[in-house]
Amino acid sequence: MLKSIISFVAGVCVAGGVYAQSQILYVPGRTIKDQNIGVKGWGSGTIAESTDAAYEGTTSIRVSFRNAFQGGIVQFGAPVDLGGAFGDRANMLRFALRLADSNMVLGGRSGGGNPGSPGADGDGGAGGARGGGAGGAGMTGLRGGAMGGPPGSPMGGPQAGAPAPSNSADAETLKTLRMIITTTDGKRSEVYVSISNTATGQRGWRLAAVPLQSIKGFDKTNKIVKSIAFSGDATSTIYVGDIRVVNDTTKIQADTTPKGPLNLALGDSVEFTAYGFGGASVLKFSWDFDASDGISTDAEGQVVKIKFRKPGKFIVTLTVTDEYGLKQGASRTIQVTVNP
Missing domain, CATH: 2.60.40.10 (Immunoglobulins)
Incomplete structure (x- = not known):
């Protein structure tokens, strides 16, 4: 050789696509209150609705974390049934994401979001991430066998205020985004997305899609999603501007x-x-x-x-x-x- x-x-690179009709979990252009969505911090992570950046409209969801085992949880007051979508391998859970950068002025509420809805009992949750990262883009693998997903909590009150939102070179340091999906049967599944391999579009927003059939453990759940937790492998602030299921062929x-x-x-x-x-x-x-x-x-x-x-x-x-x-x-x- x-x-x-x-x-x-x-x-x-910028990618285009052909999508069939979407099943929406969080839509831009409307507040989370209007969509019966709550947000809650996990560990020392923070999450809040924000006007710092918007995929469409004026708001998005800002999440700050220091590692893959803390972050923010998006809770759906009306859980979303993805059972019908799961059977088609072309159906993907797609997120619109933006990483904070040094040119942004971070504002809005700090230290927490709306009161959280009742959480599930705090079991061990999903396991740690796969060890070792891909070459080339330099993705650092997360340690396997580490602590699991976000714990359950009682009816939410105000959450702690650390860490403060950070916009220091996130695009260079955050390599892997971790998402933990909790369903109404109390089970958790998880997926890891290599940020460096996602396509960047207008105004810094990235579209990242994960096939539903590739979400680890999702096939063993009832597929009725009540929350999605976000974290990553480095101290970062991200914005979530859209969450939906698309049929991407x-x-x-x-x-x-x-x-x-x-x-x-x-x-x-x-x-x-x-x-x-x-x-x-x-x-x-x-x-x-x-x-x-x-x-x-x-x-x-x-x-x-x-x-x-x-x-x-x-x-x-x-x-x-x-x-x-x-x-x-x-x-x-x-x-x-x-x-x-």
């Missing part, structure tokens, strides 16, 4: 720059950039730098840099897949000639 020196740079497409063919001298370095389009799917970018020994994964990431250290003809292959393996992937090849 081609020996190379590879460096990775996080990148983003968008085919994955792939492209690269440069496109090739490339004519290089021995020792030249080349930076390849991948572009993936797959609706709201979280995409994964894999690279093979020498097809002659079979297609495997030499690197992962949207932007990779390689130095060619031996002469010859090479075929570089980009493969774009969805993170959860439910869609047909797409690939592109680049012909490279390295002169002695």
Whole structure:
């Protein structure tokens, strides 16, 4: 296999998609009170309705946390039955998310949200995250076997005020978002989303979608969702602007720059950039730098840099897949000639 020196740079792309009619859990443009939604802090995390940023309208839900085992809980006063949607593998739970950045002025209420609704008994909840992260984008894996999901609580009162909202370089530090779903039968399921692989759209909002059938443990619940908890692997503030189920049948497409063919001298370095389009799917970018020994994964990431250290003809292959393996992937090849 081609020996190379590879460096990775996080990148983003804008993705379009084709969606059927949505099943809405939280819609932008209306207050959470109007939607019979409550918010409650988990651990030392905070959550509140905010006017700092809005996907549509004037408000969103702001969540601040320090790690994956604290954050904020969105509670649905009228639990949402996703049992009918679960049977279709194209149905995805889609979130509109924005990470706070240094250009934002954080305002609104701090230290808590509305009183919470009654919580379930505080059992162990879902287990820790998978160990080890993906290469390329530098995702840091969360420790497995750690404490579980958010505990239940009595009828909510005011919640603690720490941590304060943070907007310091969140886009560079938050790699993985953890979401814990609690259903009316008291069971919990969880999912992890690699933020660096989500598509960024207008005004900094990202659309991230997770197939319902890929949510760990959701198949063993009654699928009537009463709350969703948000946390992540770094001290961060995020905004949730929309939560809904969409039927996403968008085919994955792939492209690269440069496109090739490339004519290089021995020792030249080349930076390849991948572009993936797959609706709201979280995409994964894999690279093979020498097809002659079979297609495997030499690197992962949207932007990779390689130095060619031996002469010859090479075929570089980009493969774009969805993170959860439910869609047909797409690939592109680049012909490279390295002169002695």
